[in-house]
Amino acid sequence: MTQSRSHGALRSSAQCLLSTLKATGLAAAITAAGASGAFAQTTLTSNSTGTHGGHYYSFWKDSGDASFTLHNGGRYASQWSNSTNNWVGGKGWNPGGAKVVNYEGYYGVSNSQNSYLALYGWTRNPLIEYYVIESYGSYNPSSCNGGTNYGSFQSDGATYNVRRCQRVNQPSIDGTATFYQYFSVRSPKKSFGQISGTITVGNHFNYWASQGLNLGSHDYMVLATEGYQSSGNSDISVSEGSSGGSSSGGSTSSGSSSGSTTSSSGGGGGGITVRARGTNGSERISLRVGGSAVASWTLSTSAQSYSYIGGASGDIQVEFTNDASGRDVILDYIQVNGETRQAEDMEYNTSTYANGECGGGSYSETMHCNGVIGFGDTTDCFNGSCSGSSSSSSSGGGSTSSSGSSSSSSGGNCSGYVGITFDDGPGNYTSTLINALTTNNLTPVTWFVQGQYIQGNSSAAQQLMSVGEIQNHSWDHPDMSSYSYSQVVDQISRTTQAIRGVGAPSPTLYRPPYGNNSTAIQQAVQNQGLRYITWDVDSRDWDGASSSQIAAAAGQLQNGQVILMHDHDYHTRTINAIPAIASGLRSRGLCAGRIDPNTGRAVAPSGSTSSSSSGGGSTSSTSSSGGGSSSSSSGGGGSCVCNWWGTTYPICQNSTGWGWENNRSCIGTATCNSQGTGGGGVVCN
Numbered sequence: 001m002t003q004s005r006s007h008g009a010l011r012s013s014a015q016c017l018l019s020t021l022k023a024t025g026l027a028a029a030i031t032a033a034g035a036s037g038a039f040a041q042t043t044l045t046s047n048s049t050g051t052h053g054g055h056y057y058s059f060w061k062d063s064g065d066a067s068f069t070l071h072n073g074g075r076y077a078s079q080w081s082n083s084t085n086n087w088v089g090g091k092g093w094n095p096g097g098a099k100v101v102n103y104e105g106y107y108g109v110s111n112s113q114n115s116y117l118a119l120y121g122w123t124r125n126p127l128i129e130y131y132v133i134e135s136y137g138s139y140n141p142s143s144c145n146g147g148t149n150y151g152s153f154q155s156d157g158a159t160y161n162v163r164r165c166q167r168v169n170q171p172s173i174d175g176t177a178t179f180y181q182y183f184s185v186r187s188p189k190k191s192f193g194q195i196s197g198t199i200t201v202g203n204h205f206n207y208w209a210s211q212g213l214n215l216g217s218h219d220y221m222v223l224a225t226e227g228y229q230s231s232g233n234s235d236i237s238v239s240e241g242s243s244g245g246s247s248s249g250g251s252t253s254s255g256s257s258s259g260s261t262t263s264s265s266g267g268g269g270g271g272i273t274v275r276a277r278g279t280n281g282s283e284r285i286s287l288r289v290g291g292s293a294v295a296s297w298t299l300s301t302s303a304q305s306y307s308y309i310g311g312a313s314g315d316i317q318v319e320f321t322n323d324a325s326g327r328d329v330i331l332d333y334i335q336v337n338g339e340t341r342q343a344e345d346m347e348y349n350t351s352t353y354a355n356g357e358c359g360g361g362s363y364s365e366t367m368h369c370n371g372v373i374g375f376g377d378t379t380d381c382f383n384g385s386c387s388g389s390s391s392s393s394s395s396g397g398g399s400t401s402s403s404g405s406s407s408s409s410s411g412g413n414c415s416g417y418v419g420i421t422f423d424d425g426p427g428n429y430t431s432t433l434i435n436a437l438t439t440n441n442l443t444p445v446t447w448f449v450q451g452q453y454i455q456g457n458s459s460a461a462q463q464l465m466s467v468g469e470i471q472n473h474s475w476d477h478p479d480m481s482s483y484s485y486s487q488v489v490d491q492i493s494r495t496t497q498a499i500r501g502v503g504a505p506s507p508t509l510y511r512p513p514y515g516n517n518s519t520a521i522q523q524a525v526q527n528q529g530l531r532y533i534t535w536d537v538d539s540r541d542w543d544g545a546s547s548s549q550i551a552a553a554a555g556q557l558q559n560g561q562v563i564l565m566h567d568h569d570y571h572t573r574t575i576n577a578i579p580a581i582a583s584g585l586r587s588r589g590l591c592a593g594r595i596d597p598n599t600g601r602a603v604a605p606s607g608s609t610s611s612s613s614s615g616g617g618s619t620s621s622t623s624s625s626g627g628g629s630s631s632s633s634s635g636g637g638g639s640c641v642c643n644w645w646g647t648t649y650p651i652c653q654n655s656t657g658w659g660w661e662n663n664r665s666c667i668g669t670a671t672c673n674s675q676g677t678g679g680g681g682v683v684c685n
Helices: 002-024 201-210 249-258 260-265 400-409 430-439 458-465 485-501 519-527 547-554 572-587 617-623 630-634
Strands: 042-044 048-052 055-061 067-070 075-080 086-093 100-108 115-124 128-136 148-155 158-170 177-187 193-200 217-228 232-241 272-278 284-289 292-298 304-308 315-320 329-336 339-342 371-377 416-423 445-449 468-472 562-566 590-595 640-644 647-650 658-661 664-667 681-684
Touching: 055 067, 055 217, 075 086, 086 115, 086 232, 100 201, 100 217, 100 292, 115 232, 128 193, 128 201, 148 201, 148 304, 148 430, 158 201, 158 430, 177 201, 193 201, 193 304, 217 232, 232 292, 272 284, 272 315, 284 304, 292 304, 304 572, 315 329, 329 371, 329 547, 329 572, 339 572, 416 572, 430 458, 430 572, 445 590, 458 468, 468 485, 468 590, 485 519, 547 562, 547 572, 572 590, 640 664, 647 664
Parallel strands: 128 177, 416 445, 416 562, 416 590, 445 468
Antiparallel strands: 042 067, 048 055, 055 086, 067 075, 075 232, 086 217, 100 193, 100 232, 115 128, 115 217, 148 158, 158 177, 193 292, 272 304, 272 329, 284 292, 284 315, 315 371, 329 339, 640 647, 640 681, 658 664
């Protein structure tokens, strides 16, 4: 887009000017206040950088009436109109780094105005311009032409989509240069008006490094407001929490692979996740480890997961710090050392009002007063089966995900398998759900799709198949308990055709809407070559269950059992429950598996590498179900098949992806070998 090029160029021009100001010493001359009044409120109308109120600031515009007011501490205010082409300003630090950045205030724009609120900074060697976008108006700043997407990750209760763009011979803090821009864009973006949030910057640095997007030596970093050919105003305060780990950006590149901060601290950990919400939406909590605050967050009124990644070890407490009338914290649980610890199971509690006083009660998730709930030590293991403890530092730090990966990818750490299933998709939230599943290593899963949503939606089908199998859930979800045989067949057969039409294998399982059954349904399912299946555990996400209730339901799963969940537009609570579900299963040695169409039970997701020498074992012969031919195709001496998450399919001769040859689904070699950890690959005899 022309707009994105112009926007980026103007943005970088600001930094060129600011760099020039610093290099020539003019910055000091135009700093907002002199030594005698360094913290006085000052309104800037011309370009300036400097320090004020203990924070670094920058303000730049190319024209117009934009103004930037410096208040005490980390607070600044701004206003601008359409007479200004482009402007940007913010307060922060010089140098920047892997800080915990808290912000709150007012962001006065709308979806029709081109503006954003973001953490913004630069590094040298390599020269990198980076953004953590918290909110934006009509233009998403990561929509650069020719950019590359690098997936997504979860941090501070949201999903961040990552993209790298390149600027060629454009202004920078080092003059005209060619450099990369890194973007983390929050999804969902923050709303307008009153706004608050926390950015655990190290999480972004770590994820970027894990994707090969390395940073250099840090220059400045500010929490910025920007406007481009728009109008609006802001009043933002920024502050720093304690990161508890390394504060240097240089170390983050190794943090993602080895968790060096964890090993050096000897802690039990790789990170702590806190699940909480506020009744008002302005409540603040701090995470205290070993007697020090390592992170703090402003809560929303919906339950979210807030993550600390660092090496702090010791006694864990979550503290409510700004109690007032109408403010309470609902603290659901924390996750640490591979286990979930529920607030209502904790005895040490100074924040619950009971027996006529604050701190007069225990075993409660409600924090009425300023105080703490204690969750034990980072190395504790309450359930007797944890991923961390003393071995966590040698197993890789950052870790619950890495331990989960080893569990799901190899049977060695799995004492059993469960079926993770989602009905009714694909929908608007499917991509977000898949991101949560992959981030938390909760794959493979089984998708029971509606024909009306999968028909012609090959891109969604590829997404679904990247983490599991697609199965049949009727065409449009009717109650078929009184349907005739022919009506049931119509619902099933149309859906099967739609699934095949988007390049997926023929389904082997059928789940009826509402779990209903009848003689006609049973007969139709059998004649269509499918297995009728419902569930062992109902998460009741369809009935308004909270995320913690959904996770608790998953906690009932036993080896071989199947849980019912949903993938559609109103089930964000299910997405939010995924981290707790994954952690809870890992703590009990259970891994996600596939559903055997012969038994309807959850089994290992693949025949493991031994399937190549054994011909696939029982899972391979089971999965060839609809064609009986895995043995014939693999038994011909030197023939090959594709092991797709434990199900074998012929290798396509005329396609690199999914295909349909000789009246059967087949998989091309390239696609078969792209499944990644926990999947399979080409198996040859």
